Amino acid sequence: MNRRLSAFNVTSLVIGFAFLYLPILLLVLYSFNASRLVTVWGGFSTQWYGALFRNEALMEAAWVTLRVAFLSATLATVLGTLAALALTRYGRFPGRTLFTGMVYAPMVMPEVITGLSLLLFFVAVDFDRGFWTITLAHTTLTMCFVTVVVQSRLMTFDRSLEEAAMDLGAPPLRTFFSVTLPLIAPSIVAGFLLAFTLSMDDLVIASFNAGPGATTLPIKIYSAVRLGLSPEVNAASAILIGIVTLGVISATLLSKRSILSSRRNAH
Amino acid sequence: MMERTLMRRLTAGLVPAVPYLWLGVLFLVPFLIVLKISLSDPAVAQPPYKPVFEWSDIAGFFGALDFENFILLVEDDLYFRATLSSVRIAAVSTLLLLLVGFPIAYGMARAPERYRALLVAAIILPFWTSFLIRIYAWVAILKPEGLLTQVLMAVGLISEPLDILNTETAVYIGIVYAYLPFMVLPLYATLEKMDDTLLEAALDLGSTPWRSFWTITVPLAMPGIIAGSLLCFIPAVGEFVIPDLLGGSETLMIGRQLWSEFFSNRDWPLASAVAILLLIILVVPIVIYRDVEARRVEARP
Structure with missing residues (x-):
């Protein structure tokens, strides 16, 4: 295809990406600031990272956040994959319209509504607020994202492989585990990672459903930010950004390698 | 062969049912509860609202609902x-x-x-x-x-x-x-x-x-x-x-x-x-x- 980038295209890309990345870079840069004033540069220092690791309440919250994210992302991956299979493979079942509504609505629904409604539900059934309520709430939200990611993979892949396995006498479960699952595995991994990040990131739903026993990192960061800027928050953010960047880059490299090797095999 | 069709029927039923049930309980039911509580009166208690639902008293249930909160929103x-x-x-x-x-x-x-x-x-x-x-x-x-x-x-x-x-x-x-x-x-x-x-x-x-x-x-x-x-x-x-x-x-x-x-x-x-x-x-x-x-x-x- 014969497409050329005009000067206007290049300018909008440069300005667009600068707008997206400069704030994050500045935030990371100022986490190495020696001054307590977040906006005045006072020399290079890693003192805030030290202060961060000595802050036990923050470390405790980070641990809760990781456990919630892991557990809810695992549950969401199973439920989301089942929902995606239901939508693509078991086409017509009673109440399908309601089901697609329940899958797509939580993704755009303002978080304040989802958070409040889940909390009122937990109170109504007399379920103590804490670790488990946050986990269940996050599972409900993130399984919808997993569904969409896995569903789009299920829509595009070659059904004839599954049909061949069935024709050769493989029972449905065996066909699923030896043919379908390996084919959709990359999208399941992507869905899990998405669910994990969304859970780690969530402030609003966690605030409604957190109890005295369990506070998550975003809740801690939010209350610190409300009191004013703090270099410790910058340091915590820089670490989170570093982990996410490494994760995304390695996932991209892995998927690129698998695409390359599958292409090579195809030739 | 009978066994296999039964198996297929079972998975065809279970696959949609599990996520359906999850979303029904944790997404749909909570909405109905929000709707119900929006129609009840606040109370100085924990939880801070008056329950308006008694299984034994259906007439009382509808009697206790009111649009006070919505009237407040409009006023x-x-x-x-x-x-x-x-x-x-x-x-x-x-x-x-x-x-x-x-x-x-x-x-x-x-x-x-x-x-x-x-x-x-x-x-x-x-x-x-x-x-x-x-x-x-x-x-x-x-x-x-x-x-x-x-x-x-x-x-x-x-x-x-x-x-x-x-x-x-x-x-x-x-x-x-x-x-x-x-x-x-x-x-x-x-x-x-x-x-x-x-x-x-x-x-x-x-x-x-x-x-x-x-x-x-x-x-x-x-x-x-x-x-x-x-x-x-x-x-x-x-x-x-x-x-x-x-x-x-x-x-x-x-x-x-x-x-x-x-x-x-x-x-x-x-x-x-x-x-x-x-x-x-x-x-x-x-x-x-x-x-x-x-x-x-x-x-x-």
């Missing part, structure tokens, strides 16, 4: 103003997002093919870093003694410190910044598939670039424009974090109102009524979004 013009200003802020932000996002998506779609996957990844990467942290980053930039003021004063563009933080302008900047990937990606998806020969034909026939943009590019990009706009508009109406951290005390938004009724005033029934109000505003865009999304996924080859 106190605070909620009316908050609703209007949420919808206005979300609509203006969506327009700004289109203006900012379209040139970026267009540039990405015209970039050489080998760079496109990288550009898409670069748009998505900030989305993987915490929303809260990205908004927090703007507080340091927009503060009166912040980085934007320092830069602009050093360049000599301004002589007085900028006072943008805690204004509506800061809220617009925050929403555009945080939601940009949601606008760019659907736009890019439609623009990338566009057939360039249409534009060439229009130019050959003497159309100006501006005119072919409006008569060819925009109509062809319409599915992306609609999907991106809904994806930004719906959550922006109920946004809480951005107006709370970047907006001032006069920035009224309904999501923020719900938060303060719940956490500061501890009036759960009123907070539920505000949630129902927000849902009524959003039900039409959400239904349209669901149809657009279901059609998009199912239209794939």
Whole structure:
């Protein structure tokens, strides 16, 4: 295809990406600031990272956040994959319209509504607020994202492989585990990672459903930010950004390698 | 053979049933509870509302329901103003997002093919870093003694410190910044598939670039424009974090109102009524979004 980038295209890309990345870079840069004033540069220092690791309440919250994210992302991956299979493979079942509504609505629904409604539900059934309520709430939200990611993979892949396995006498479960699952595995991994990040990131739903026993990192960061800027928050953010960047880059490299090797095999 | 058909029947039933049941219990039922509590009276107790449901007393159940909270919402013009200003802020932000996002998506779609996957990844990467942290980053930039003021004063563009933080302008900047990937990606998806020969034909026939943009590019990009706009508009109406951290005390938004009724005033029934109000505003865009999304996924080859 014969497409050329005009000067206007290049300018909008440069300005667009600068707008997206400069704030994050500045935030990371100022986490190495020696001054307590977040906006005045006072020399290079890693003192805030030290202060961060000595802050036990923050470390405790980070641990809760990781456990919630892991557990809810695992549950969401199973439920989301089942929902995606239901939508693509078991086409017509009673109440399908309601089901697609329940899958797509939580993704755009303002978080304040989802958070409040889940909390009122937990109170109504007399379920103590804490670790488990946050986990269940996050599972409900993130399984919808997993569904969409896995569903789009299920829509595009070659059904004839599954049909061949069935024709050769493989029972449905065996066909699923030896043919379908390996084919959709990359999208399941992507869905899990998405669910994990969304859970780690969530402030609003966690605030409604957190109890005295369990506070998550975003809740801690939010209350610190409300009191004013703090270099410790910058340091915590820089670490989170570093982990996410490494994760995304390695996932991209892995998927690129698998695409390359599958292409090579195809030739 | 009998066994196998039974097995198939069983999986065909179970696969949809498990996620269906989960969403039913943890998504649908909670909504009904919000609706119920929005119709009950607050109580100074834990939990701070009067239960209105007794199985033994159906008549009493309907008798105890009242529209007091909704009457309050109508009478106190605070909620009316908050609703209007949420919808206005979300609509203006969506327009700004289109203006900012379209040139970026267009540039990405015209970039050489080998760079496109990288550009898409670069748009998505900030989305993987915490929303809260990205908004927090703007507080340091927009503060009166912040980085934007320092830069602009050093360049000599301004002589007085900028006072943008805690204004509506800061809220617009925050929403555009945080939601940009949601606008760019659907736009890019439609623009990338566009057939360039249409534009060439229009130019050959003497159309100006501006005119072919409006008569060819925009109509062809319409599915992306609609999907991106809904994806930004719906959550922006109920946004809480951005107006709370970047907006001032006069920035009224309904999501923020719900938060303060719940956490500061501890009036759960009123907070539920505000949630129902927000849902009524959003039900039409959400239904349209669901149809657009279901059609998009199912239209794939």
